Amino acid sequence: MRLLEVVLIPCRAIVYIASVLAPSSLRRDWRREWLSEIWHQSRAPEIEKGELRSIWRLYCSSFGSLADAWWQFREDGHALSRLSRILRSPRFCLSSLGLLFLICFVVSGFLPATRTVLFPLPYQDGDRMAIVSRTGRMEPVRRGIPKEIAQAWLRNSHLIDAMASSSFATQVSAIAGGRRVTTSFVTASSNLFDVLGVAIAPAASHSAGGDTQPAVYLSHAFWEKQLHGDSQIIGTRLLIKGRAEVVAGILPVNAWFLSPAIGIYRLQPMDDEAGGLLVVHCRPHVSTSALERELAQAAEGEGYAFVSTAPHAVFLPDAQRAPISIFAAACFLAMVLAVLAHGPRWMRLNNVADWLPSKNWRWWKFFFVKTLLALLLVFIVGLELFVAGTRQTMSEALGGPALMWFYIVGCNAVLLASISDQRARCRVCQRLLGLPIQIGCPGCLLLDWAGTEFLCPQGHGVLYVPHHVACWEQEDTWVLLET
Amino acid sequence: MVHTARFVSILEFVVLECYIGMNENVKLSHTAALILRTVDCGYRYGFDIMDVTGLPSGTVYPALRRLERDGLVAGKWEDESIALAEERPARRYYRTTRAGRQSLVLLIERYPLLEKLTPVQK
Structure with missing residues (x-):
């Protein structure tokens, strides 16, 4: 009996979904008949x-209800007008945006990049962590900060407590447990996770010959997805770039450095480390400019000068928030452009009082909700497209030029489209206007019409859009027929 | 005079109805005709018709709706008390109407294989 009930759940769901198409006057009987038939067949x-x-x-058989409901829908004399009404409604507009959100959520695998940017950093003292690089851009072809300079800085610094070094991330193909896997790879100094304050559980780590020998740590996501959570992997050897490395442990679930996309961290003594970028734990109330100045002074003390590029420091939370700042700037720019583009029209409105939010609250509310949803969609899509795949998500390179241009173009497009859509909607019921009527004599105006009138199907009003503006004052005119 | 006129109008209506009905019958596809014949043979609900004809539910139900719309079959909910007594949901049963049976005669001429479908044994 219980099995039968479980089996019937999807069938009932299909019938209920299909019944939305059936005309409301017949819906109850229609659904009752299908549910009854399915119940009998299930016996x-x-x-x-x-x-x-x-x-x-x-x-x-249950899927047949969709065909049946579709037949009922088509048979209904008002089906097309009903469909048109649905497509024009504000609810449809918001539902479509919601659906796009859902698709984005599922396709991206529950928004990994967005979570990386919005969730707190997985470090003990995240606010006091900074990355110092030679240029501010993480380009593997450039040299990093020489290790002698880094060690001299650590010895003489009044601003930093601890330091670790790390290479830039690269893509590697490794052989683990007889399987070939591809992931991002970073070489760092042995104290990297101590400096970051990421606690690796003793049970999850394995002594790989003390601090003098290289040890490999795997990110939890990489271990779970690529190695299927094989607990026997700890202590075994991993072949990376032709070198056999001992797997010393698995990082905690949410721990990552540089990017969640990095799967393998190779830790080795700092002396062996090729200069890359530095991870420093700062003392309280230290600024990035002070860090940069002190590093430059330390370099000068060692007889080294940063000739073509000045060192660049960035606090990890600032780097993490870079996409948000870029998005905010892009939104601001889009708003300025929208005001420049539409401002003159708004200035010429005769009945400004009618457009104030206090008089037309529903109209403004729909506009704000629609625009906000669309902008959020741009924000999320940008992050998932341009951040999820990168390996350097903890520097200002996070908000690279591609993301910046995407946000600028996306925010402008969304705002302009939202305003255009809003202009084409009824001021009373927010439905898209229809039934266009051409106005004027095409022969008099070089075979074009003077303008078009759009009517609200509910009879609320008429929008006149001039195609040929006779004087600078002539603009769209909304005539309210009834309220 | 009035009675004659009324008689003529009724006659005209009947002739016209028969003519339209015949045309409608001719327009029925083989599948719709098969379903009509199945209902006429005593298979009275959707899934039963599906079992007999081997047609999918997405074909049978819209065809039944069309036949019902055209007045060739009539659907009726069974008595709730019977369904309650048997602890099951009530079913909607279909039966052929008089127009349906008349159409079927013409349809069998057009699709002779329909005659081979035997009525359900009761």
Whole structure:
């Protein structure tokens, strides 16, 4: 009996979804008939025995309700007008945006890049962590900060407590447990996770010959997805770039450095480290400019000068928030452009008082919600497209030129489209206006019309859009017919 | 005079109805005709018709709706008390109407294989 009830759940769901198409006057009877038929068919002895073929046949039969409902929908004389009404409604507009959100959420795998940017950093003293690089851009072709300079800075510094070094991330192909896997890879100094304050549980780590020998740590996501959570992997050897490395441990679930996309961290003594970027734990109330100045002074003390490029420091939370800042700037720019583009029109409105939010609250509310949803969609899509795949998400390179241009173009497009859409909607019921009527004599105006009138299907009003502006004052005119 | 006029109008209506009905019958596809014949043979609900004809539910139900719309079959909910007594949901049963049976005669001429479908044994 319980199995039958479980089997019937999807069938009932299909019928309920299909019943939305059926005309409301027939819907109740229509649904009752289908549910009754499905109930009777489910009582077949083969289904009660749990025979998969019969259960599948029952599901196929349930899908027939969609065809039946579609027939009912088409048969309904007002179906097309109903469909048109649905497509023009503000609810449809907001639902479409919601659906796009859902698609984005599912396709991206629950928004990994967005979570990286919005969630707190997985470090003990995140606010006091900074990355110091030679140029501010993480380009593997450039040299990093020489290790002698870094060590001299650490010895003489009044601003930093601890320092670790790290290479830039690269893509590697490794062989683990007989499987070939591809992931991002970073070489760092042995104290990297101590400096970051990421605690690796003793049970999850394995002594790989003390601090003098290189040890490999795997990110939790990489271990879980690529190595299927194989607990036997700790202590075994991993072949990376032709070198066998011992897997010393698995990082905690949310721990990452540079990017969640990095799967393998190779830790080795700082002396062996090629100069890359520095991870420093600062004392309280230290600014990035002070860090840069002190590093430059330390370099000068060692007889080294940063000739063509000045060192660049960035606090990790600032780097993490870079996309948000870029997005905010892009939104501001889009607003300025929108005001420049539409401002003159708004200035010429005769009945400004009618447009104030206090008089037309519903109209403004729809506009704000729609625009906000669309902008959020641009924000998320930008992050998932341009951040999720990168390996350097903890520097200002996070908000690279591609992301910046995407946000600028996206925010402008959204705002202009939102304003255009809003102008084409009824001021009372927010539905898109329709039934266009051409105005004027085409012969008098070089075979074009003087303008078009759009009517609200509910009879609320008429919008006149001039195609040929006779004087600078002539603009769209909204005539309210009834309220 | 009035009675004659009324008689003529009724006659005209009947002739016209028969003519339209015949045309409608001719327009029925083989599938719709098969379903009509199945209902006439005593298979009275959707899934039963599906079992007999082997047609999918997405074909049978819209065809039943169309036949019902055209007045060839009539659907009726069974008595709630019977369904309650048997602890099951009530079913909607279909039966052929007089127009449906008349159409079927013409349809069998057009699709002779329909005659081979035997009525359900009761």
